[in-house]
Amino acid sequence: MEKALYTTSLKNFPKDAGTYRRVYFGAEFCQWRVPTPASVVKAYTRARDAGLGFTLMTPWVTGKGLAGLVRIFSALAEASDGYGVEVVVNDFGVLSVLSVRYTNFEPVIGRLLARQKRCPRIPGIMGSLPDAGRDVYLHAGIEDKVTAKYLRGFGIKRAELDSPLQGVGVDLKAAKLRGSIYTPYAYVTVTRHCPASFDGNTWQAFTGCKLKGCLDNVITLENPAHENPLVMRGNAQFVHNPEMPRGLSGMGIDRVVVMEDVP
Amino acid sequence: MRILSPVDNLAEVGALASAGADEVYGGYVPDAWVRKYSILGSANQRYFPSAQIKGVSGLKAIIKSAHKSGMGFFLTLNAPYYTGPQYEDLVQFADKVSGMGADAFIVSDLGLILRLREKFPHAHVHLSTLQTVFNSEAARFFHRLGVDRMVLPRELTLSEMAGVVKANTDVDFDAFIMVGKCPNIEGFCTFTHNSPKLVWPCEERYTIAPAKAGEKMSGIMEAQSGWSLVNRRQACGLCGLPGLEEAGVTALKLVGRGGPAKMKVAVISAVREALSLMDTGVCGIEFSAASKDIYRRTFGGPCNPYVCYFPELWG
Numbered sequence: 001m002e003k004a005l006y007t008t009s010l011k012n013f014p015k016d017a018g019t020y021r022r023v024y025f026g027a028e029f030c031q032w033r034v035p036t037p038a039s040v041v042k043a044y045t046r047a048r049d050a051g052l053g054f055t056l057m058t059p060w061v062t063g064k065g066l067a068g069l070v071r072i073f074s075a076l077a078e079a080s081d082g083y084g085v086e087v088v089v090n091d092f093g094v095l096s097v098l099s100v101r102y103t104n105f106e107p108v109i110g111r112l113l114a115r116q117k118r119c120p121r122i123p124g125i126m127g128s129l130p131d132a133g134r135d136v137y138l139h140a141g142i143e144d145k146v147t148a149k150y151l152r153g154f155g156i157k158r159a160e161l162d163s164p165l166q167g168v169g170v171d172l173k174a175a176k177l178r179g180s181i182y183t184p185y186a187y188v189t190v191t192r193h194c195p196a197s198f199d200g201n202t203w204q205a206f207t208g209c210k211l212k213g214c215l216d217n218v219i220t221l222e223n224p225a226h227e228n229p230l231v232m233r234g235n236a237q238f239v240h241n242p243e244m245p246r247g248l249s250g251m252g253i254d255r256v257v258v259m260e261d262v263p
Numbered sequence: 264m265r266i267l268s269p270v271d272n273l274a275e276v277g278a279l280a281s282a283g284a285d286e287v288y289g290g291y292v293p294d295a296w297v298r299k300y301s302i303l304g305s306a307n308q309r310y311f312p313s314a315q316i317k318g319v320s321g322l323k324a325i326i327k328s329a330h331k332s333g334m335g336f337f338l339t340l341n342a343p344y345y346t347g348p349q350y351e352d353l354v355q356f357a358d359k360v361s362g363m364g365a366d367a368f369i370v371s372d373l374g375l376i377l378r379l380r381e382k383f384p385h386a387h388v389h390l391s392t393l394q395t396v397f398n399s400e401a402a403r404f405f406h407r408l409g410v411d412r413m414v415l416p417r418e419l420t421l422s423e424m425a426g427v428v429k430a431n432t433d434v435d436f437d438a439f440i441m442v443g444k445c446p447n448i449e450g451f452c453t454f455t456h457n458s459p460k461l462v463w464p465c466e467e468r469y470t471i472a473p474a475k476a477g478e479k480m481s482g483i484m485e486a487q488s489g490w491s492l493v494n495r496r497q498a499c500g501l502c503g504l505p506g507l508e509e510a511g512v513t514a515l516k517l518v519g520r521g522g523p524a525k526m527k528v529a530v531i532s533a534v535r536e537a538l539s540l541m542d543t544g545v546c547g548i549e550f551s552a553a554s555k556d557i558y559r560r561t562f563g564g565p566c567n568p569y570v571c572y573f574p575e576l577w578g
Contacts, residue, residue, distance in 0.1 A: 060451065062419065063398045063426045090451075093400030112395075115344040115372075118453040119464060125303060125457060132348060133301040141344025144374035151373075189447040189454055189465070192418040193574075198486035202574040206420055217483050218474035223467050225458070231474060232487065237447075262474070 001248065002255040004055065004180070006263060008215070010039055013046055023047045024257055026057035028090055028110060029190045029236040031065030032209040034058070037075035044080055055086040058094055060112060060190075064208075066093055073102045088160060089113065099154040108180075109151065109159040111187045115141025118164040118188050120226040120239045126166050138169035148175035161253065162186035165227055168245040172252030180255035181248060185231065185238040185262055194235035195219075205235065218262050233262040264507065264538065265514040267437060268531055270336075271316060273324045275524035280332035282531035287329050288337040288369055290520060291316040291360075296352060303457050306353060307339040308371070308393050310457045314521030319359075326364050335366040339520075341391035343453075344372050354382055361386060367412070370394075371450070380409045387411055392439075395450035397423075399430035406434050414439070414516055418448055420575045421506035428511045435513040441530045441561075443518030444498030444570055446490045461521075466495055493569040496522075497562040500572030501537045501554035505546060533561040551576070 004022035005014055014020060025043040027033040035043070040056060047054040056076065058069055076085060082104020089095045090110035098107045117137050126134055142148065142159040158178045161168065164186045172179040196214035197205035204210060214234045221230040221237070230237045244256070265285035270276060279287060290307040292315050303310050316322045322338075329336040338360050340353060353375060357368060361383060368386060370376050371393030379388055390413035396402045397416060405413060414437040415424050428436050445452065446465045454464040468491040471484045496519075500507075507515070517530050540553050558566045571577050 060395060060397050060448070062423045064423075066398045066400060091395070091397060091401060092404040093396075093398040093402075096400045096404045112451045116453065117343075117455065119455040121455050121457065121464065125455070129301050129303060130299065132299050132346070133304040135346050136300060136304040136349070139344075139346050141372060141374065144344070144347070144350070144372075146350075146377050147372075147374040150377055187453070189452040191447045193446055195483045195486035198482070200482075202568050202571075202577045206418075206574045217478070217480040219471055219480065219484055219487065220474050221469035221471050221487070223464075223469050225464075225467065230469075 004053070004255055004257045006182070006257050006259040008033070008263060010043055012260070013043065014050070017050045017052055020052060022053035022055060022255070024055045024057055024088070026088070027059050028057045028088070028112070028263065029059050030194070030205070030234055031059050031061045031068065032205065033215070033234065034065070034068055034072070037072045040072050041075050041079045044076060044085065048080075053084065053086070055088060055108070057088045057110070058090060060091040061094060066097065069094060070097065070101075073098070073105070077102055077104065086158070095154050095156075103155070106157065107155050109142055109156055111160045111162055111182065112190070113142070114159045114161055116162055116164060117166075118162055118186050118239065120165055120188070120228050120230065122164065122166040123227050124225070135169070137166050140170050142177065143170045143172055143175045145175050148177050152176065160257070163241055163244055165239060165241050168251065170251050177252060178255070179251065179253040180257050181244065181253050182257045182259060183244060184240055184242040185259050186241050188230060188237045188239055190236045192235065195232075196234055231262050236263070238262060264512060266531055266534055267514045267516045268527055269517060269520040269522070270325060270329070271314065271520060273321060273328055275527065276325060276328040276332060278524055278528050279531060280334055282528045283535035284334060284531050286335040286337065286514065288339055289316050289325065290314060290339040291319075291322045293319070293356060300349065303455070304349075306342055306349070306356070308341050308343070308391070309520055310455070311461060311521060322360070323363050330364060336364075337367040337369050337389060338365045339369045339391065340375060341369050341371040341393045343393050345375060350374060350378060354378055357383060357386070376405075376408050376410065390414060392416060392449045395448065396427060399427045402427050402431045402434060406431060411435065412437065412513070415512070416448060416450060417444060417572055421503055421510060421573060424507070424512065425510035436511070437514045437516045438500070438507050438512045439518065439572060440500050440504070440515035440534055441517055442496060442498060442522070444495050444572060446495065466491060489569055493567060495570060498570040498572060499554075499558050499566055501533070501557060502551045502576050503573040504537055504541055504554070505550060506573070508541070529561050533557050
C-alpha cells in the first residue's frame with residue numbers, strides 16, 4: 001500500500017519523506033486557493049529531489065479559474081516534461097483540457113467527481129435499509145464499468161475515494177481502475193458561499209476572493225442528528241473518521257492519502 | 264425565456280399551465296424500486312414521497328395533460344449515482360416512460376447518460392444540477408455525450424453564465440430563478456436529504472464553535488449560522504432576469520417538487536410578471552425595485568443576501 005502525504009502549503013512540505021512515497025499538493029475545493037505556477041513548480045521540484053511522486057490537486061473552476069489552471073499546467077509541463085505527474089481533477093472541463101493539451105500528465109478522478117455518499121447522518125439510517133438500499137451507500141459512482149470505460153478514454157486510471165462513517169464496499173478492480181483512499185477527513189460538502197469570504201453584505205468568493213488566511217480558521221458544526229460533528233475549513237466541510245475500511249486491496253485501493261490537518 | 268416548473272400531480276397541471284408555465288418536470292419512483300432500495304435509494308434526488316408522482320397511471324396522465332396544455336414533460340432521473348442492479352432497472356423504466364411520451368430525461372450520472380445514449384439514441388437528455396457545469400469546457404464535455412440541454416449551477420455569476428452559454432451555442436441552458444437555494448454546491452454535496460420533517464442538513468441549526476478552544480472567529484461563525492435563520496426555500500433571482508436574457512439562457516427553472524400547488528402557481532406568476540415588465544422596457548434600478556416588490560408580495564417579506572441567486576447584484 002503506497003502512502004502519500006496531502007499538503008496545501010509549501011510550508012508543510014515534508015523535509016524528510018519518511019514512509020511517504022508521494023506528495024499531493026494544490027487545492028481541491030476553491031479556485032482562489034490554487035497555488036501560483038511558481039509554487040507548484042517548486043513543490044514538484046522538491047518532491048522529485050526527495051524521490052517522491054507528485055500529484056497536483058485541482059478544484060472545480062469557472063472560466064477564469066480554468067485559465068489559471070492552464071497557466072499552472074503549462075509551467076508544470078515545462079518543468080517536468082509531464083511524465084510521472086498526476087493531476088487530480090474535480091471538474092470535467094479540466095479533464096477535457098488535460099486530455100487534449102497536456103496528454104503527458106496522468107489525470108485522476110477526484111473526490112468531488114468519484115461520487116460517494118458521505119453525510120454523517122448515514123450511519124443512523126443504514127439499519128432501516130434493505131440490502132440493495134444499503135449497497136447504494138457503500139458504493140461509489142466511479143466504479144460503474146460503463147463510466148470507467150468512458151473515462152479511461154480520457155486517460156483516467158485512478159480514482160480518489162473517502163472513508164465515510166458508514167464504510168466502503170467498492171470494487172474498482174472490476175472497473176479496471178486503481179483507487180486511493182483519504183484519511184482521516186472525509187469530504188462532505190463544498191460551497192461558494194464561503195463564510196470566510198462574507199463581508200457582512202455578500203460573499204466575495206463569487207467575484208474574486210481577496211481574503212488571506214481563510215484557512216487559518218477551522219470551525220466545528222454539531223447537531224444531534226449527526227454521529228460526528230462536521231469540520232469546516234474555508235469553503236469545505238468534512239467529517240473526521242480515522243477508521244479505515246478492511247480489505248482495501250480487494251477493492252482495488254492501493255494508496256492511502258494522509259491529511260495531517262483539515263484540508 | 265421559457266418557464267420550467269415542477270409538477271407532482273395531475274390536479275395541478277392545468278393551474279401551472281394557466282399561470283404561465285411552458286414546460287414541467289417531475290419525478291416518479293416505481294413501487295418495486297422503493298421495495299428493493301427504499302425511498303432513500305431513490306431514482307431521483309428527492310427522498311420523500313410527496314415529491315414523487317403517484318403511480319404509473321398518474322405519470323401517464325400528467326404527461327398526457329401537459330401535452331394537451333402545450334407543455335413538455337421531463338422526467339427526473341437525477342440521483343448522483345447508481346449501483347449496477349439499479350442501472351438495469353432504470354433502462355427498463357426509461358423505455359416504459361419513453362413510450363408514454365416523456366419529452367426528455369433530466370439526468371446527472373455519467374453512467375446513466377451513457378446508457379440512455381446507447382439504448383435510446385433519439386431521447387433528449389438534459390443535465391441536472393446534480394452534475395456540475397462551471398465552465399464552457401465542462402459544457403462541451405457533456406454535449407459530446409449527446410446532452411442537449413443543461414441547467415447552470417446556482418453558484419455562477421451572470422457573466423460566468425454568459426461565458427458558458429456563448430461558448431456553446433448548440434446547447435440550451437436553464438438557469439434557476441426562484442424557490443430553492445442550496446448553501447452548498449448541489450452537484451458536489453453529499454448530504455442526505457432524509458429528515459421526516461423535511462429539514463435538510465444544510466438548514467439545520469448547528470452549534471458552531473472554533474475547532475481549537477480559545478480561538479475567536481465570530482465573523483465566520485456568524486456568516487455560517489445565518490443559513491439556519493433564513494428560509495432558503497424562498498430564493499430569488501428576478502433581479503438577474505435582464506442578465507439571463509442577455510446571456511442567452513433558454514429557460515428559467517423553478518424548484519419545488521413536493522411543494523404545494525399554490526406556491527408553484529405563485530412563483531410562476533411572479534416570474535411572468537417580471538418578464539412582462541422587462542417586455543415593456545422597465546430596466547436598471549427600476550427593474551430591481553420592481554423585482555423586490557414582486558418578491559415581497561410572493562413570499563410575504565423582503566429578500567436578503569442568503570436567498571439571492573446573484574450575490575454580485577446584491578447591495
